[in-house]
Amino acid sequence: MQTLAHTRVLLVEERHDYQEKLRRMLEKVGCSLIDTASEGQEGLDLLQASVEGVALVVCNLDIAGMDGLEFVRHASRLGVGGLILYSKHDDAVRSSAEWMARAYEAPLLGVLSVPFDLGALAALVRRLHVERIVFSDVLGDLERPGNANSEAIDELRAAIDQRQFVPHYQPKVCLRTGDILGVEALARWEHPELGLLAPVHFIGLMESTGLIGPMTHLLLEQAADDAVGWAKDGLQFPIAINVSPLTLERPASAKDLLATIGRSGVRPSRFTFEITEKAFAKDATTVLENVLRLRMKGCGIAVDDFGTGYSSLQQLDRTPITELKLDRSFVRRVTSNGKAASIVASTIDLARKLELKTVAEGIDTREQREHLAALGCDMGQGYLFAKPLRRDELERWARSPTAVAA
Ligand code: C2E
Ligand code: MG
Ligand code: MG
8 A cells, every 4th residue: 555655755946945844844744755856847857757656746836947837737747646836925826826737637736825834735645645545546547538447436336335425514504694595415435444535536536437427316315315304303405416517418317316306205496406617518408408407397506616617698598597606716715805806796796687596605704704795695605604514413503593603
């Protein structure tokens, strides 16, 4: 089994004091094979020369010569396992570097701020560790199209059969009153050896192996059962389920989802399906047909991560949407960045005119909540109110009168 001590790390940093500081921090989190380059070209040369490959690159965006941005572009093509960037610049620069790295399909683990925070670095390194160790054999094969490793598929299918995927629920709260207005079901993998895994570790794999559909049905089934249980206890909120664009490109998917709901006896109107704007990028007609069928049976349709993808005004016009979910990247800057605040304000305004509900994702401060409520945003989700909770935790949360005192 691969451990962090055997993980080869490349640190790209020109300042000697930063190099030393980061080296000490990386050693504290368990890395010991650390190479250093003081500028981008030297980093690329080391990457190319490395026989066994570099698992982790930690790079300053502001290095001399070839800067961090150019380095990322070249390094993404050289098969690095994971990439951590950092910068002394503000949030806006860091978040746009994040977008850029993702656009290059770099295996970005995150962008850190300076001065360095050991906890934040450790959390990012841990992500690399989990993904590489758990899926060390799986990932390599699966990521090459048409080369899905049948052992990996069997393992994932067995995990579905054993119902290791469970929904955790994050409350959607009325921003004015604090009342719970619904929940979003978020997939978690109760891995027998690794504990609870978040979607970042498995949704991509599920999509590339074609198992995202069966996983979604498993989640929907459990959510419907939970809805039946909650109704008996007088809790009647709607449940939102995330559906992958790949699922919606399959012509029969809406019928299958409706059949799963039908078997539970819960009314389809209790469910909202969350689709991302990526769903509109490919076969828009099949997607539209599925979405329309779900809507015609009474399900709600939310556009998830709104503002980050491909939807056009024309798509908003022709898709039977009921809800817009404002992406966290805007919400977290709504009180600090004028541009983000204007985008949020105009989106809420547009949604109101189109008679759509608005949900702000990732609210984690009181100021954000108040600002969004003043703009007329209907609902909020975020750590300020609650993290995604197990079913029993959610029940307790929903009953606690102080739960939404925030
Ligand atoms: P999403 O649908 O946009 O879900 C919101 C994500 O933001 C959740 O992460 C949630 O835990 C996180 N979040 C909520 N409030 C806050 C906050 O205040 N601060 C921060 N930092 N994060 C917050 P999670 O559960 O890791 O899910 C990530 C993504 O994985 C989801 O994004 C969704 O796109 C995908 N996903 C989750 N479950 C499923 C599923 O069953 N099917 C499919 N296709 N995708 C899923
Ligand atoms: Mg969602
Ligand atoms: Mg979202």
